[in-house]
Amino acid sequence: MADTIVEVKNLVKRYKELIALDNFNMKIEKGEVFGLLGPNGSGKTTTINCILSLLNFDNGEIDVFGEKMTSSRYDLKKRIGIVMQDVAVFDELNVEENIDYFCGLYINDKNKRKQYVDEAIAFVGLEDFRKFKPKKLSGGLLRRLNIACGIAHKPELIILDEPTVAVDPQSRNKILEGITELNKKGATIIYTSHYMEEVEQICTHILIMDKGKNVTEGTAEELKRSIKNTENIIVYIKNLDDAHVKAINNINHVYDVSYMSGRLEIKCAGGRHNISHVIDYFANNNLDYDRIYSELPTLNDVFLEITGKNLRDKE
Amino acid sequence: MIVFKSFFKVLRNYKMSLIMYLVISLGVIYILSSFNTKGNATYYRVSQGIAVQDNDKSEISKGLIEYLSTINGIKNAADYTDDQITDMIYYTKLSNRLLIPAGFGEAYLNGADTAALKIESTKEAGARMGYSVETEIDSYLNLLSGYLAGGFNVEEAQKLTMEALADNSAVSVVADVKVEDDKIFTIFQMLPYGILTMLFSAVLPVILRFGSMLLKKRSDISSTPVLKRQISIALAAGVVSVFIVIALITLASVLSEEAFTGRWWLIVLNLVTLSLTVVMLVVAVSNLNMKPEVSAGFTNVVGLSFSFLGGIFVPIEYLGSGAKVIGQFLPTYWYSEAMTRIKTGGGFNDILNCLLIQLLFGVMVMGVGLVAGRCIEKRTA
Ligand SMILES: Nc1ncnc2c1ncn2[C@@H]1O[C@H](COP(=O)(O)OP(=O)(O)O)[C@@H](O)[C@H]1O
Ligand SMILES: [Mg+2]
Numbered sequence: 038m039a040d041t042i043v044e045v046k047n048l049v050k051r052y053k054e055l056i057a058l059d060n061f062n063m064k065i066e067k068g069e070v071f072g073l074l075g076p077n078g079s080g081k082t083t084t085i086n087c088i089l090s091l092l093n094f095d096n097g098e099i100d101v102f103g104e105k106m107t108s109s110r111y112d113l114k115k116r117i118g119i120v121m122q123d124v125a126v127f128d129e130l131n132v133e134e135n136i137d138y139f140c141g142l143y144i145n146d147k148n149k150r151k152q153y154v155d156e157a158i159a160f161v162g163l164e165d166f167r168k169f170k171p172k173k174l175s176g177g178l179l180r181r182l183n184i185a186c187g188i189a190h191k192p193e194l195i196i197l198d199e200p201t202v203a204v205d206p207q208s209r210n211k212i213l214e215g216i217t218e219l220n221k222k223g224a225t226i227i228y229t230s231h232y233m234e235e236v237e238q239i240c241t242h243i244l245i246m247d248k249g250k251n252v253t254e255g256t257a258e259e260l261k262r263s264i265k266n267t268e269n270i271i272v273y274i275k276n277l278d279d280a281h282v283k284a285i286n287n288i289n290h291v292y293d294v295s296y297m298s299g300r301l302e303i304k305c306a307g308g309r310h311n312i313s314h315v316i317d318y319f320a321n322n323n324l325d326y327d328r329i330y331s332e333l334p335t336l337n338d339v340f341l342e343i344t345g346k347n348l349r350d351k352e
Numbered sequence: 353m354i355v356f357k358s359f360f361k362v363l364r365n366y367k368m369s370l371i372m373y374l375v376i377s378l379g380v381i382y383i384l385s386s387f388n389t390k391g392n393a394t395y396y397r398v399s400q401g402i403a404v405q406d407n408d409k410s411e412i413s414k415g416l417i418e419y420l421s422t423i424n425g426i427k428n429a430a431d432y433t434d435d436q437i438t439d440m441i442y443y444t445k446l447s448n449r450l451l452i453p454a455g456f457g458e459a460y461l462n463g464a465d466t467a468a469l470k471i472e473s474t475k476e477a478g479a480r481m482g483y484s485v486e487t488e489i490d491s492y493l494n495l496l497s498g499y500l501a502g503g504f505n506v507e508e509a510q511k512l513t514m515e516a517l518a519d520n521s522a523v524s525v526v527a528d529v530k531v532e533d534d535k536i537f538t539i540f541q542m543l544p545y546g547i548l549t550m551l552f553s554a555v556l557p558v559i560l561r562f563g564s565m566l567l568k569k570r571s572d573i574s575s576t577p578v579l580k581r582q583i584s585i586a587l588a589a590g591v592v593s594v595f596i597v598i599a600l601i602t603l604a605s606v607l608s609e610e611a612f613t614g615r616w617w618l619i620v621l622n623l624v625t626l627s628l629t630v631v632m633l634v635v636a637v638s639n640l641n642m643k644p645e646v647s648a649g650f651t652n653v654v655g656l657s658f659s660f661l662g663g664i665f666v667p668i669e670y671l672g673s674g675a676k677v678i679g680q681f682l683p684t685y686w687y688s689e690a691m692t693r694i695k696t697g698g699g700f701n702d703i704l705n706c707l708l709i710q711l712l713f714g715v716m717v718m719g720v721g722l723v724a725g726r727c728i729e730k731r732t733a
Contacts, residue, residue: 091569111577124566128561137354
């Protein structure tokens with residue numbers, strides 16, 4: 038039996054004329070790693086802030102742990118851990134003191150807190166930096182501290198808002214592994230990001246949003262299966278004529294071809310052996326290419342097919 | 353509890369500011385108190401405007417006026433109306449108005465203790481400069497009577513007195529005794545600077561840190577209610593402020609070798625009132641949602657302007673009438689005013705007004721701060 042941890046119904050949030058959330062719906066079940074994926078400005082942070090009652094919204098309903106969430110529901114807040122998009126720590130306190138402070142906002146028992154703080158430090162791998170002030174930490178370590186501050190009190194629901202922005206690959210992997218581990222230990226996770234690779238890597242359920250609206254949702258597999266795009270063939274080739282581009286578009290199962298600065302991208306819907314048909318075409322026309330390979334569609338293709346835009350402006 | 357405790361952990365980062373401003377305050381006290389004892393001649397040589405009405409016109413009164421005119425600018429009171437003189441005193445163009453009664457010279461030579469001997473000196477209530485003129489008169493008449501008693505005739509005695517007073521040492525000997533007596537005033541007079549700078553440089557940034565946008569947001573999500581956090585912060589800030597004020601009072605009492613006397617209690621009451629006002633100022637500023645880093649700037653601006661325009665470092669009269677007009681809107685001015693009143697023998701009832709004005713200032717600024725804070729919060733929400 039699945040319990041619903043968070044339910045957002047017909048949420049509307051306006052900033053003056055701008056509609057940040059437009060009848061947004063979302064449902065998160067216990068035990069999920071729920072990915073909220075969307076480009077910058079799509080309304081992810083606004084959604085999180087509404088769930089946490091940090092923002093007043095214009096319309097809609099939000100239930101957390103099956104109860105109506107308001108800013109004075111401290112009993113519900115106690116069960117939530119939050120890692121905000123912007124690092125929020127005291128410059129004047131060291132790593133240990135910072136975690137102790139935020140943990141202390143939830144847990145009064147001193148001994149229990151000491152144990153929790155130690156566990157959190159070990160969890161994010163900051164043992165060697167206990168006495169360091171935040172200013173002395175690199176971007177990646179600072180993010181890890183930010184995470185430790187959010188999860189030290191062992192919440193049932195953990196919300197992470199873009200925790201890997203501006204983080205080196207090593208810290209990023211450590212963070213992603215950690216999130217999976219927290220989930221295995223029983224926490225439900227809401228993870229927002231505009232990096233589709235991360236979301237695909239760790240999330241059991243993905244909701245793609247754009248302009249404050251729910252675009253589509255499901256597992257990564259379900260989402261990819263839902264679109265007509267099944268394969269993308271990439272060819273690096275110089276000086277290809279428009280005529281050839283048009284001809285390739287007419288190959289069976291190919292429905293879209295784009296050619297830019299020596300990179301040819303061929304989108305296919307269904308069919309088998311598509312790549313050999315393309316190779317045959319080049320052979321028959323005596324065209325010389327550098328590299329050719331085939332890719333399965335990504336979440337970006339899902340987003341592209343539904344909204345007509347890329348998830349990120351530049352890949 | 354964690355908020356209360358963490359307040360002190362954050363405060364630890366500002367201990368250097370606390371020490372620095374404590375040292376500066378002590379330095380200022382040291383410099384100004386030694387200036388008052390050793391460099392007294394310069395203090396006496398400050399030229400002031402005096403309106404004199406000589407109803408005596410004796411040799412003695414003329415000699416006295418001649419002596420006063422070597423230091424001060426003398427105006428004949430008869431040339432002005434009463435209102436004009438009152439205005440000039442208010443705007444510090446004049447420090448005193450002297451009325452030498454008829455029969456003064458004769459009474460003086462007879463050594464008679466009569467009303468005729470009394471020179472009437474009117475000055476702006478609380479103005480510290482006016483006292484130096486009175487001291488000049490005392491010095492002159494005391495010295496003169498010494499020479500007269502020594503057998504010199506009036507003309508010779510007057511000449512010798514003038515010469516002796518022109519020599520600085522004669523004055524400072526007289527002054528030393530007096531200043532020794534007033535050490536408590538010199539020292540406590542400087543303390544508002546210490547309280548202003550210490551609270552603004554150390555307590556303010558900590559409060560601002562706890563209220564900074566991201567940390568506040570992050571804490572708002574937690575299961576500790578906002579009110580509980582705010583009370584903890586207020587309590588911690590209160591404890592720190594009380595500690596600072598008590599430390600300064602103790603230090604100042606030790607330095608001035610005086611405590612628990614009648615005037616000591618009045619002075620302490622005055623200082624506690626000022627401290628309370630400063631705390632209210634800190635609360636007002638802490639509502640404006642600024643970065644903790646602005647505290648250093650605030651400390652300098654508020655510390656110096658309040659001290660100078662409030663007559664903490666030097667008597668406000670030295671800074672001219674413009675400064676005085678502005679100064680009257682500052683609590684430090686009324687602190688100084690209360691100090692002057694206590695110095696001249698004033699009791700609780702005499703300084704009550706000064707205390708209330710200080711508090712009123714604090715309450716008003718705090719009110720403005722709270723309202724402004726609300727507006728800022730609404731705009732950023
Ligand atoms: N305080 C605010 N005032 C006005 N507009 C805002 C504010 N916060 C966010 N927005 C706007 O709302 C939209 C959604 O923002 P946000 O939720 O931060 O997006 P995301 O987290 O997905 O990047 C954006 O267009 C953003 O510019
Ligand atoms: Mg965001």
